[in-house]
Amino acid sequence: MGFFTESPFASSAVDLENPYYEQHVNARGAGDDRPTALQIVADNRVFNEWHDKVVLITGATGEIGLETAIALHSTGAHVFITARHLCQGKATMWKILTRSSGNGPIDILELEMESLDSVKKAADEFLKRSPTLNILINNAGICEVPKGETRDKFESHFGINHLAHFTLITKLLPALKAGSSSSFKSRIVQVSSIDHQNVSVDFNDINFTSGYNAFIAYARSKTAMIWTANYINSVYGTAGVHALSVHPGMVWSRHQQHIAPDVLKGWTFGYGASQVKSPEQGAATTVWAAVGKVWEGRGGVYLMDCRFAGGTHYLSIAPEEFNNFHPRGWQTEERLWRLSLQCTGMPEPFMDGMTPPFQANNLGLRNDWVIMEDA
Numbered sequence: 419m420g421f422f423t424e425s426p427f428a429s430s431a432v433d434l435e436n437p438y439y440e441q442h443v444n445a446r447g448a449g450d451d452r453p454t455a456l457q458i459v460a461d462n463r464v465f466n467e468w469h470d471k472v473v474l475i476t477g478a479t480g481e482i483g484l485e486t487a488i489a490l491h492s493t494g495a496h497v498f499i500t501a502r503h504l505c506q507g508k509a510t511m512w513k514i515l516t517r518s519s520g521n522g523p524i525d526i527l528e529l530e531m532e533s534l535d536s537v538k539k540a541a542d543e544f545l546k547r548s549p550t551l552n553i554l555i556n557n558a559g560i561c562e563v564p565k566g567e568t569r570d571k572f573e574s575h576f577g578i579n580h581l582a583h584f585t586l587i588t589k590l591l592p593a594l595k596a597g598s599s600s601s602f603k604s605r606i607v608q609v610s611s612i613d614h615q616n617v618s619v620d621f622n623d624i625n626f627t628s629g630y631n632a633f634i635a636y637a638r639s640k641t642a643m644i645w646t647a648n649y650i651n652s653v654y655g656t657a658g659v660h661a662l663s664v665h666p667g668m669v670w671s672r673h674q675q676h677i678a679p680d681v682l683k684g685w686t687f688g689y690g691a692s693q694v695k696s697p698e699q700g701a702a703t704t705v706w707a708a709v710g711k712v713w714e715g716r717g718g719v720y721l722m723d724c725r726f727a728g729g730t731h732y733l734s735i736a737p738e739e740f741n742n743f744h745p746r747g748w749q750t751e752e753r754l755w756r757l758s759l760q761c762t763g764m765p766e767p768f769m770d771g772m773t774p775p776f777q778a779n780n781l782g783l784r785n786d787w788v789i790m791e792d793a
């Protein structure tokens with residue numbers, strides 16, 4: 419699928435949905451020619467241009483989150499970061515200020531995603547400080563941790579990676595709508611993972627009570643994040659709130675602390691090592707989803723290596739649907755949405771301009787990439 423247009427930052431025509439193709443063909447490991455988050459900001463010409471915008475990033479104390487925050491702050495936006503403890507948040511704020519040339523304010527929100535009460539409090543605190551939000555980046559996460567549960571008794575990955583972010587989204591949808599304008603529609607960026615492929619949410623055992631496998635638990639939560647983005651884009655896209663999913667790539671971080679050394683050997687030699695990115699490069703796709711002009715008013719897409727990679731999204735369907743192939747996965751996305759409302763105790767967010775779910779499905783309004791592929 420091509421979307422070739424005159425590039426905003428080069429004289430030659432480039433595929434705007436895959437503008438950094440050349441740089442990714444011969445990847446040579448962290449720090450090679452693949453773009454960094456700051457390069458994405460430069461290429462989209464938004465350095466200190468976004469004084470009217472508000473951005474919230476979860477997990478900015480981590481490797482990819484910090485680089486994401488630095489790049490978004492350099493746009494001049496008012497940036498909110500989350501941290502489990504205020505002191506961690508302050509240390510991160512100083513790191514951002516040291517490396518960003520942006521002159522927007524930075525706010526810190528205390529957030530412990532093990533607890534939905536903490537998420538709700540953080541969202542309320544955000545709303546006290548800002549009535550509008552333009553970009554919500556759901557980046558925080560845990561990976562392949564031993565079996566455990568959150569304070570609300572959900573399996574750790576499902577609870578932290580999915581339900582905590584789901585709660586933040588539903589609390590902040592009105593602010594995202596309030597921030598949306600005809601020149602810049604609000605965006606939610608779900609930082610997912612390529613590990614979501616082939617792994618669905620198990621509606622019969624969301625807490626993984628039987629046969630726990632840490633990789634599958636992580637992958638399920640990342641699939642849940644993508645389905646949530648797709649649902650939001652279908653239903654709230656018409657109200658001015660779009661949602662995109664990304665795989666950041668392979669970045670060394672605390673994320674690998676529970677992964678077996680044998681598995682990680684694949685990251686240190688040969689092809690695997692060539693794919694590893696620096697944290698600055700790992701944040702590039704997220705920042706592209708957030709600032710990329712090509713994504714204005716669009717969503718329901720899955721991005722990796724700063725390119726449209728919607729094809730893999732086809733794999734994110736529930737096992738029962740393999741028999742009756744349903745590429746749009748609508749029923750499962752809506753089912754997850756309803757289940758997540760129940761789990762979090764959040765009310766359905768109704769708003770002017772939204773598309774009632776049954777219409778979103780019937781009208782085929784779901785994902786832009788489906789519409790574009792049909793065109």
Ligand SMILES: NC(=O)c1ccc[n+]([C@@H]2O[C@H](COP(=O)([O-])OP(=O)(O)OC[C@H]3O[C@@H](n4cnc5c(N)ncnc54)[C@H](OP(=O)(O)O)[C@@H]3O)[C@@H](O)[C@H]2O)c1
Nearest residue numbers: 477479480481482531532557558559611668669671672673
């Ligand atoms: N690194 C990779 O290769 C890779 C690959 C695919 C996808 N991803 C995704 O990219 C995102 C960022 O990963 P990363 O590599 O930057 O990981 P990281 O360095 O481990 O950062 C994770 C972030 O999430 C926060 N977090 C974790 N549990 C939390 C909780 N209970 N409450 C509040 N915050 C919590 C951490 O806060 P603390 O600092 O307080 O722990 C930290 O800020 C994640 O969603 C990850 O799944 C990463």
